[in-house]
Amino acid sequence: MLSISAPHTPAENLSKASRTLGDMLRRRAELTPSREAFFERRDERWRPTTWAQAYARACRYAAGLRKLSLTRGDRIAILGPTQLRWTLFDFAAQLLGLVSFGIYQQQTVEQIRYLLAHSEAKVVLVGDEKELANVVAAAQDLPHVVAIVPWDEAVYARRKQLDPRLCSPTVLEHDPLSREEVAEQLDAIMPEDTALLIYTSGTTGPPKGAMVSHRNILSMFQAGDYFTDFFADDVTMSFLPMAHSAERVLSCYGRLASGVATAYASSMSRLLDELSEVSPTVFGSVPRIFEKAYGKIQSELEKKPLAVRKLFAWARETSIARMQLIHRGEKVPLPIQVAHELADRLLWSKIRGFFGGRVRYFIVGAAPTPKDVLEFFWAAGLPLLEVYGMTEATTVTHFNTLQNFKLGTVGKLIPGLEQRIADDGEILLRGPWVFKGYFRNPEATASTIVDGWLHTGDIGSLDEDGYLRITDRKKHLIITAGGKNLSPGNIESAIRGTDPLISHILAHGDRRSFVSAIIAPSPLETLDFGLQRGLVSESEVKARSRELIENPSARSDQLERAMAPVVAHPDFHARILSAVRAGNQRLAHVEQVRKLLLLPRDLSQEHGEMTPTMKVRRREVEQKYAAQLDRLYQDDSFGLSV
Numbered sequence: 001m002l003s004i005s006a007p008h009t010p011a012e013n014l015s016k017a018s019r020t021l022g023d024m025l026r027r028r029a030e031l032t033p034s035r036e037a038f039f040e041r042r043d044e045r046w047r048p049t050t051w052a053q054a055y056a057r058a059c060r061y062a063a064g065l066r067k068l069s070l071t072r073g074d075r076i077a078i079l080g081p082t083q084l085r086w087t088l089f090d091f092a093a094q095l096l097g098l099v100s101f102g103i104y105q106q107q108t109v110e111q112i113r114y115l116l117a118h119s120e121a122k123v124v125l126v127g128d129e130k131e132l133a134n135v136v137a138a139a140q141d142l143p144h145v146v147a148i149v150p151w152d153e154a155v156y157a158r159r160k161q162l163d164p165r166l167c168s169p170t171v172l173e174h175d176p177l178s179r180e181e182v183a184e185q186l187d188a189i190m191p192e193d194t195a196l197l198i199y200t201s202g203t204t205g206p207p208k209g210a211m212v213s214h215r216n217i218l219s220m221f222q223a224g225d226y227f228t229d230f231f232a233d234d235v236t237m238s239f240l241p242m243a244h245s246a247e248r249v250l251s252c253y254g255r256l257a258s259g260v261a262t263a264y265a266s267s268m269s270r271l272l273d274e275l276s277e278v279s280p281t282v283f284g285s286v287p288r289i290f291e292k293a294y295g296k297i298q299s300e301l302e303k304k305p306l307a308v309r310k311l312f313a314w315a316r317e318t319s320i321a322r323m324q325l326i327h328r329g330e331k332v333p334l335p336i337q338v339a340h341e342l343a344d345r346l347l348w349s350k351i352r353g354f355f356g357g358r359v360r361y362f363i364v365g366a367a368p369t370p371k372d373v374l375e376f377f378w379a380a381g382l383p384l385l386e387v388y389g390m391t392e393a394t395t396v397t398h399f400n401t402l403q404n405f406k407l408g409t410v411g412k413l414i415p416g417l418e419q420r421i422a423d424d425g426e427i428l429l430r431g432p433w434v435f436k437g438y439f440r441n442p443e444a445t446a447s448t449i450v451d452g453w454l455h456t457g458d459i460g461s462l463d464e465d466g467y468l469r470i471t472d473r474k475k476h477l478i479i480t481a482g483g484k485n486l487s488p489g490n491i492e493s494a495i496r497g498t499d500p501l502i503s504h505i506l507a508h509g510d511r512r513s514f515v516s517a518i519i520a521p522s523p524l525e526t527l528d529f530g531l532q533r534g535l536v537s538e539s540e541v542k543a544r545s546r547e548l549i550e551n552p553s554a555r556s557d558q559l560e561r562a563m564a565p566v567v568a569h570p571d572f573h574a575r576i577l578s579a580v581r582a583g584n585q586r587l588a589h590v591e592q593v594r595k596l597l598l599l600p601r602d603l604s605q606e607h608g609e610m611t612p613t614m615k616v617r618r619r620e621v622e623q624k625y626a627a628q629l630d631r632l633y634q635d636d637s638f639g640l641s642v
Contacts, residue, residue: 080127
């Protein structure tokens, strides 16, 4: 496990004393220069970088960027894996008053071209050879791109003939900015200046560039005493894409504000192994990570003898009962406490070990987390603190804490913001960390910020204690032929968590006589199901599993062919139908799914069904399968009837 040379005391929050992000970086390096800031795994060891060393490298990169004739307000793009270099490039940009934005590694040439053209980026910092080739192709007809800088000299040496704008990474290895030069640069940057340009997922059209200012970010972290519980010796892990707003703002700059150390995962395939090596104390992720972990545990449990399954059920019931009593402020009876301690020794301690054994809590957001997943992790002593926010509100606005939480809600409003629930149920927000607007898109800005209120597009409700519950997206509401307003998110949440075989479910039924659904199967769980029934070979399962571990979003033709006979099997159909019926029991009669369109594969970016942030492009999926959905309502023999 990694240890930090810092006392176990509450972390110092530098956001209150800082004027800009660059100013906060300078203050952090001055306050805790010798404390470990970042860890990277090289040569079988975790190599530390102190805050002083990180600051010095950022100053060196800043000097190099200035040599490329970049000045305050210019845009730069960063494309590459989640590594320390990505973070330091971003830090360098903030020292110069540049506007940085991230590009996802999986984005196509066309998508990259759109982002570079729309942002009018002058410089692109890019990782591997494949990404470099995509950037060069995207920038062919974009004269405002003046320099493309690979991260590695070897990549530059092999590919420098691709484009005359390619520069050796040595261009960034200048003597660092002096103390006086840093001060001069920082004095020129205004708190209201745009610091980050964060492009939305593009679920409902072309991505929009949200302008997030220094003041936006610092204002949010100034309320950090309420919603964070960090210590100076905390260690987190970073593995989500840096282009993601949560990783970029909440994680990267939140760690800078608090001084918490970050270990960068080498790859997704090594994440579980490295979790045990690092033993993080706290980190954030998206619900799918925890849903997948929970689903895997459930799948393995099904293979165990009845006695083991009964033990698991007893442990879960006991620990959840204890958690509920504590949450209500009631005394835990001695028999329940003793039973929980026994369950902890037999089961929960082993599950905590998968995550390194030191995690105090997880922060989870970006989508609802199924209640059974939440209950499981809380029972295991791994609290999942659901939060809510959006890029346009600088990432987070509502937060559950260890002291104040309600499962199934996203917590309470962070002090410093105002909220309203509109007549149609839409959540409205106002306050200092509402974004500046969309870059080069005044129409979208005007429709999103009305009379100072941010219209989130999310439907929600507040309970008597002020906890917010998200119901759905405003644009996704289903109005049945009978005039009933239904939330597809509520329907999907009730069913998705009933069986790990279900990867995605989209409820459908606007202006229809009943609710139907598209279901996409989960690849790994589907292959395991087929292996147990002799429908797919063990070698094929191993090959496809390696493929998915290396790239969880990959969806190859070989994978589809391997899944096809499994998904078509009657036992698979029966299992899916059973899961839907179980979910239907949680829903009102009018909400219950009556028919299914079962896809032969999972949704994917390759097929245009998922965004780079792994959000479903609902409109595209429904358009793609429009004919099949129509047939569900016209042909009784088509699809699966529940």
